Amino acid sequence: MRYSLGALLRHAVAGHRHWPALLRRPEPRAAYDTVIIGGGGHGLATAYYLARNHAITDVAVLERGWLGGGNVGRNTTIIRSNYLLPENIRFYDHALRLWEGLSQELNYNLMVSQRGALVVFHTPAQRDAAVRRGNAMRLEGVDAVLLDRAGVLKLAPLIDGSPRARFPVLGGLFQPRGGSVRHDAVAWGFARAADRRGIDIIQNCEVTGFRIEKGRVRGVETVKGPIAARRAGIVVSGRSSQVTALAGLSLPIESHVLQCFVTEPVKPVLDTVVSFGAAHFSVVQSDRGGIVFNGDLDGYNSYAQRGNLHTVASVASAAVSFMPGLARLRLLRHWGGINDMTMDGSPIISRTPIEGLYFNGGWCYGGFKATPASGWTFAHLIATGEPHPLAAPFTLSRFETGCVIDESGTGPHPGRH
């Protein structure tokens, strides 16, 4: 059924007892044309765009857990395309343009809120870098506005703008089209749209191995039995190294834990996304009122989905030095998500040495905002066998050729990107 005001009224009259299920819950068939391993945001988006853009619907999405249970529900919901390198700007702005019409297209309210994304700077050197970044964005046709101190404080009065602040505010780079999206709705919206086009979404179906013959993928082994397939896409950020190891591949990836936090809900105090320039700290107020924020990686390999106290302390000190009012709030929850950090800080959307086997992962911190563009370009790669022009720079072979995309210039130290 299509969600609409009419449907809402009809079901309201009936006491909301007859809403149909969001999805079918099919058992896997013995064979598909294509299997997508991983039913996170990116896997579901890939399945949806395989059907929408390439008319490929003989597809199964295999998810080890349940929909919305992984990183798609563990991020801080921010979308933006304020990058420096042209490959990243183009790719992430394609995602932003897709986000802009996605609720209507999927007929599912993703609560896309373009409240703007602001990066604050505190030193003349950071100001120069912000001007350079803003100009790089504008050269690619992406919106960027340089703000002075007064402009920053007008947008986000919660910031300590006094000259006595530990890190005095000089200004900021603002992207008006940035914002936030209700993240779990992204999983459900893409899943429902893919399901309606005939794609089987199979939960609690862990992949335990690959069938590879003469360098070509023939299918996968799962806890629900073998499934034959002509093509397979691995899109399991947070577990990429384990799944590719089943096919005998090793990756330029380390997995690290990033902690996120949400406070008790309060009245609206922050109506834009803000990043601190003096330390790694990004903050957004959710529609429910909680202040959602994150800091830096803990800095060591981890699959634990929880971090250590020293990171909590450093994030909290960044929070109160930047926005002293936050010191009054109590934390409601905090959690960790596993980030597959690549050696250059940019994602991988690529063929692999095994024919018919494709890989999408290594999203570092950038995964959520990229979701629609990741699905769009990965579906193109799987359907045509050729990389989408927007994703061609993100090939696995770039580490061999030297064409790395190192946005922060920190070299092969994944914990520091």
Next chain:
Amino acid sequence: MRLDCPWCGPRPVDEFVHGGDAGKRRPMAPDGQAGADEARAQRRAWLDYVYRRNNPAGRIAEFWHHSGGCGCWLVVERDTVSHEIARVRLADPEADRAVQARDPGRNEP
């Protein structure tokens, strides 16, 4: 998470800086004399050393630098899923043998 530094004893993890996978060995520098096959093998070895990681979910051996303490480089065997520390030794084998001789019960479960 606390690391039991052989010199300093158990210390909170924020005294240490993570130094990455200790399982990698630096390949020989290319000497320019290699034939085509050998040069390709050298490039592969460097690609593996600089970029590829096993990235296990489970036991890993990794370098940590006790930057906020004695300044020694350590090799820590740690579980990346539970954060449990199995063993800490000095990265310098000679110094590690000296510490073991001083305190033979160290690192026994």
